[in-house]
Amino acid sequence: MTPLTLPAPAKLNLFLHVVGRRPDGYHALQTLFQFLDFGDSLNFTPIAEPKVTIQCSQTDLAGPNNLVNRAVALVQNEFPKHWRGLRIDIDKRLPTGGGLGGGSSDAATTLLALRHFWQLPLSMTDLASLGLQLGADVPVFVNGQAAFAEGIGEQLTPCQPQSPWYLVIHPGVSVSTQSIFQHPDLPRASALIQPQHWTWENTRNDCEPLVRQLHPEVANALDWLVEYAPSRLTGTGACIFGRFDSQTAATDTLAQLPAPWTGFVARGLNESPVCSLLRQASTVNLTKQY
Numbered sequence: 001m002t003p004l005t006l007p008a009p010a011k012l013n014l015f016l017h018v019v020g021r022r023p024d025g026y027h028a029l030q031t032l033f034q035f036l037d038f039g040d041s042l043n044f045t046p047i048a049e050p051k052v053t054i055q056c057s058q059t060d061l062a063g064p065n066n067l068v069n070r071a072v073a074l075v076q077n078e079f080p081k082h083w084r085g086l087r088i089d090i091d092k093r094l095p096t097g098g099g100l101g102g103g104s105s106d107a108a109t110t111l112l113a114l115r116h117f118w119q120l121p122l123s124m125t126d127l128a129s130l131g132l133q134l135g136a137d138v139p140v141f142v143n144g145q146a147a148f149a150e151g152i153g154e155q156l157t158p159c160q161p162q163s164p165w166y167l168v169i170h171p172g173v174s175v176s177t178q179s180i181f182q183h184p185d186l187p188r189a190s191a192l193i194q195p196q197h198w199t200w201e202n203t204r205n206d207c208e209p210l211v212r213q214l215h216p217e218v219a220n221a222l223d224w225l226v227e228y229a230p231s232r233l234t235g236t237g238a239c240i241f242g243r244f245d246s247q248t249a250a251t252d253t254l255a256q257l258p259a260p261w262t263g264f265v266a267r268g269l270n271e272s273p274v275c276s277l278l279r280q281a282s283t284v285n286l287t288k289q290y
């Protein structure tokens, strides 16, 4: 098989409601996932030696704890006779602890690529379940469709939200998802909503008040961005996003971004580019094989 370079797109949580807490400590959520046409990039090259080597452009993420390494180990363990020599190069662009799901997306792109290269006898549903072992955000990236999510984020109902332009700002701090979900002040009792009834106005990110309080830089960035566009925290932060009607409006606002914040402009996508690229590349039709 020929080498493949595949994207690992970012996600936004267009809203995030915490509706309960399970006995195992995980939180029951209602959230709306949409992808961005911006993210990390992974190159997969088949090699003759029977080993998998993984390089990461961000050296502090290299090693066995990288979710890409963990995805490979999981598959090697589940399918000891299927795996073959492979080199994986990860080009990180997404900030760590940014709420953009970078690590989860890298893991999902890896699972999809391993299924392709090693011809794993796994349906997409099985692959998403395998991904859930790596993190609550992995299944939506494996599934590859914008979705209303429930459970801990793995019960997915595909949907087609509008695809505006977004300005995503990184306020320069990293937020640990675990620290937010473990915090006593996180509200955990939002009322359930019907997916079809969601609007920007009747939803919010329940983590936002707490993240504002713990990370004043996030609060400052939100107060700045809301002057230009409807704005919100994604995931547990630290990134925030504003919705714009045009690329120009988003880019013009980015040009005024105060230092030291950084940002990028991206379009909302309702289909992950990984899935369409793999469909093109593959002799295996990923959606119809099973």
Ligand SMILES: C[C@](O)(CO)[C@H](O)COP(=O)(O)OP(=O)(O)OC[C@H]1O[C@@H](n2ccc(N)nc2=O)[C@H](O)[C@@H]1O
Pocket (backbone or CB within 6 Å): 013, 016, 025, 026, 027, 028, 029, 031, 099, 101, 104, 134, 135, 136, 137, 138, 151, 152, 153, 177, 178, 181, 235, 236
């Ligand atoms: C905040 C979101 O990004 C929203 O999409 C996700 O819920 C987080 O997904 P993730 O980073 O893949 O999360 P995991 O790696 O599974 O878990 C990270 C930490 O968040 C907590 N966690 C995660 C998801 C969830 N529904 N409830 C939780 O309480 C877990 O207990 C864990 O301590």
Ligand SMILES: Nc1ncnc2c1ncn2[C@@H]1O[C@H](COP(=O)(O)OP(=O)(O)OP(=O)(O)O)[C@@H](O)[C@H]1O
Pocket (backbone or CB within 6 Å): 061, 065, 066, 067, 068, 095, 096, 097, 098, 099, 100, 101, 102, 103, 104, 106, 107, 137, 175, 177, 235, 236, 237, 238
């Ligand atoms: N390939 C990877 N890219 C980024 N982080 C990774 C990766 N592998 C493991 N991690 C670890 O995962 C943690 C958070 O990763 P990530 O950047 O995906 O968080 P996030 O963007 O806040 O995601 P989420 O929205 O899912 O909470 C960090 O502690 C990081 O060390």
